[in-house]
Amino acid sequence: MSEFLQQLINGIAWGSIYALIALGYTMVYGVLRLINFAHGDVYMVGAFAGFYAVKWLGLAQEPTIFGAVAVFLLSMGCCGILGFVIERGAYKPLRKAPRLTALITAIGVSLFLENAGQLIFGADPKFFPQIIAKKDVISSGGIILTNQQVIVLGVSLLLMVSLQLFVLKTKTGKAMRAVSFNREAASLMGISVDRIISITFVLGSALAGAAAILVGLTNPKIEPLMGIMPGIKAFVAAVLGGIGNIPGAMLGGMIMGIAEVMVVGYLSSTYRDAIAFAILILILLFKPSGLLGGFTGEKA
Amino acid sequence: MQFKKIIFIILVLGFLLLVNYYVPRRMNPYLFQILILIGINIILAVSLNLINGFTGQFSIGHAGFMAIGGYTSAFFTFYFGRNLVPSLTSILLFPWLAKSVIFVSALILGGTLAALAGLIVGIPSLRLKGDYLAIATLGFGEIIRVLILNIDAVGGARGFADIPGYTNLFWVLFFMLLTVVVIRNLINSTHGRAFLSVREDEVAAEAMGINTTYYKVYAFVIGAFFAGIAGGLFGHYLMYLHTNSFTFMRSIEIIIMVVLGGMGSITGSILAAIIFTILPEFLRVVKDYRMVIYSLILIILMLTRPQGIFGLKEFSLLTIRNIFVRKEQVAK
Numbered sequence: 349m350s351e352f353l354q355q356l357i358n359g360i361a362w363g364s365i366y367a368l369i370a371l372g373y374t375m376v377y378g379v380l381r382l383i384n385f386a387h388g389d390v391y392m393v394g395a396f397a398g399f400y401a402v403k404w405l406g407l408a409q410e411p412t413i414f415g416a417v418a419v420f421l422l423s424m425g426c427c428g429i430l431g432f433v434i435e436r437g438a439y440k441p442l443r444k445a446p447r448l449t450a451l452i453t454a455i456g457v458s459l460f461l462e463n464a465g466q467l468i469f470g471a472d473p474k475f476f477p478q479i480i481a482k483k484d485v486i487s488s489g490g491i492i493l494t495n496q497q498v499i500v501l502g503v504s505l506l507l508m509v510s511l512q513l514f515v516l517k518t519k520t521g522k523a524m525r526a527v528s529f530n531r532e533a534a535s536l537m538g539i540s541v542d543r544i545i546s547i548t549f550v551l552g553s554a555l556a557g558a559a560a561i562l563v564g565l566t567n568p569k570i571e572p573l574m575g576i577m578p579g580i581k582a583f584v585a586a587v588l589g590g591i592g593n594i595p596g597a598m599l600g601g602m603i604m605g606i607a608e609v610m611v612v613g614y615l616s617s618t619y620r621d622a623i624a625f626a627i628l629i630l631i632l633l634f635k636p637s638g639l640l641g642g643f644t645g646e647k648a
Numbered sequence: 649m650q651f652k653k654i655i656f657i658i659l660v661l662g663f664l665l666l667v668n669y670y671v672p673r674r675m676n677p678y679l680f681q682i683l684i685l686i687g688i689n690i691i692l693a694v695s696l697n698l699i700n701g702f703t704g705q706f707s708i709g710h711a712g713f714m715a716i717g718g719y720t721s722a723f724f725t726f727y728f729g730r731n732l733v734p735s736l737t738s739i740l741l742f743p744w745l746a747k748s749v750i751f752v753s754a755l756i757l758g759g760t761l762a763a764l765a766g767l768i769v770g771i772p773s774l775r776l777k778g779d780y781l782a783i784a785t786l787g788f789g790e791i792i793r794v795l796i797l798n799i800d801a802v803g804g805a806r807g808f809a810d811i812p813g814y815t816n817l818f819w820v821l822f823f824m825l826l827t828v829v830v831i832r833n834l835i836n837s838t839h840g841r842a843f844l845s846v847r848e849d850e851v852a853a854e855a856m857g858i859n860t861t862y863y864k865v866y867a868f869v870i871g872a873f874f875a876g877i878a879g880g881l882f883g884h885y886l887m888y889l890h891t892n893s894f895t896f897m898r899s900i901e902i903i904i905m906v907v908l909g910g911m912g913s914i915t916g917s918i919l920a921a922i923i924f925t926i927l928p929e930f931l932r933v934v935k936d937y938r939m940v941i942y943s944l945i946l947i948i949l950m951l952t953r954p955q956g957i958f959g960l961k962e963f964s965l966l967t968i969r970n971i972f973v974r975k976e977q978v979a980k
Contacts, residue, residue, distance in 0.1 A: 438951070442954065445954045456950060457947060460947065462939075463942075580786070587780070629788065629791075
């Protein structure tokens with residue numbers, strides 16, 4: 349039982365990271381109807397931005413709370429800017445093109461970031477320094493809960509709740525929902541669609557940057573190709589919860605994280621990548637709109 | 649007419665045998681390998697074009713079908729085929745004939761199993777469209793890969809080594825031509841019109857009495873069959889298979905060929921398969937920047953020519969003639 353609880357804790361911590369990445373997918377998909385394949389690679393760039401920020405601030409030797417927050421914000425900022433550049437440079441010219449074209453362009457951007465990453469950062473894995481020293485908060489009855497896991501869960505919940513409030517309560521959030529509902533009608537109502545799309549990209553990418561630093565805390569190995577699999581799985585998580593739906597992305601991310609950790613714990617680590625897709629196919633077959641998505645008939 | 653056709657086929661086969669005899673002796677092995685890979689990529693691109701381009705479904709799981717075909721046929725030749733060679737030789741007199749019979753049956757077996765997988769993957773297309781179908785096929789492709797990774801009889805994570813090297817230029821060109829001819833004829837038949845109608849407007853097609861589900865699954869099955877054959881050729885050429893060759897990046901490479909060649913243009917797919925097999929080799933001169941430039945070319949091509957090189961059009965000698973004729977008419 350204690351082993352199961354331990355796996356559950358690890359799964360929730362891992363799932364909250366998927367959830368953060370999934371939010372970026374879900375937001376972009378909501379406004380643009382585009383699977384932003386480059387999102388996973390934005391997350392990778394976030395990890396490296398954090399890595400160099402730690403070096404630059406000299407935090408590896410003496411970790412401080414302020415330093416950790418600074419690294420966090422720097423990484424989110426870098427990712428936000430990158431998201432903006434990608435949207436303006438690669439996706440904006442294709443607003444009127446068929447969706448497949450935009451998808452292939454997204455794949456191109458993803459390949460570009462991966463290969464440019466290998467060129468700039470080097471292909472070998474790097475070790476993300478411990479910016480917050482590891483301590484056990486609870487360690488009894490065979491269960492270990494570290495302060496890092498608490499931080500991961502706390503920070504991601506905080507970000508998700510603030511995002512939800514932003515989307516539901518602010519004017520920009522309202523405009524975002526309007527654009528995702530009907531782009532033409534929104535622009536007729538005086539909403540600057542391009543601006544909203546850019547804001548969405550910046551927000552989503554910043555969340556990927558946050559996820560990258562949280563991953564750096566618990567799984568410190570970073571490399572230029574680290575974004576591919578988490579990227580796809582986070583998209584699966586978004587679909588699982590109901591795409592375009594923020595609480596859905598959180599739920600989907602948690603389910604994915606827990607399922608994956610359980611499979612690694614009780615079956616075999618080689619099936620780790622298969623479980624995500626097996627869940628996805630089952631969901632698509634039985635409830636294509638996702639767990640929290642409304643009924644829309646066939647998904648177009 | 650029938651007689652003429654047979655003569656034509658015999659002439660083509662004779663030509664392929666001649667090519668198969670002379671080219672490997674005259675060409676350096678590096679270029680020869682690229683030539684083989686071009687052939688295999690053409691099979692993959694044209695078969696995926698049937699699903700993505702002509703039927704308008706969006707599959708990113710082609711590498712999965714390829715893996716099934718490759719591993720099945722390799723399993724067959726490795727465990728049964730090799731032991732059958734002596735006994736078959738005593739019946740068919742020539743060892744090469746026996747090997748060919750075994751190889752072709754292995755490929756067809758691989759293709760059939762891949763087609764079966766296509767049937768299974770095709771069924772969700774009853775419910776899913778667009779991006780959802782794309783992500784589901786991606787999932788199927790990855791599941792197939794992970795399952796193969798866990799089968800010890802085909803090497804698992806070590807990879808499947810010592811596959812007999814039966815693939816030669818003749819078989820690659822033969823199956824390449826077969827794929828192109830079958831899919832071209834299929835598209836120009838009554839069935840082909842049905843495929844196109846599903847792509848153009850599914851609701852209208854259904855209203856006209858076309859069983860859209862049937863045609864979607866049909867496209868998946870045929871496309872998967874040829875992808876399986878391509879996988880078999882690939883495995884028996886490299887004599888080694890590893891699941892890392894069949895990740896979703898492989899599927900994406902094939903999609904890039906289809907989209908940049910023009911969705912719905914067979915000649916476009918062929919040209920794009922040639923270009924995108926040669927381009928990464930060509931870019932070896934720039935060393936480390938190779939893949940960066942490759943991806944930049946992809947983005948720029950997509951931004952400047954989103955409909956692909958040929959769009960929906962087919963390239964033929966008639967097109968060239970038409971261009972000249974039109975110019976003359978303008979001059980008059």
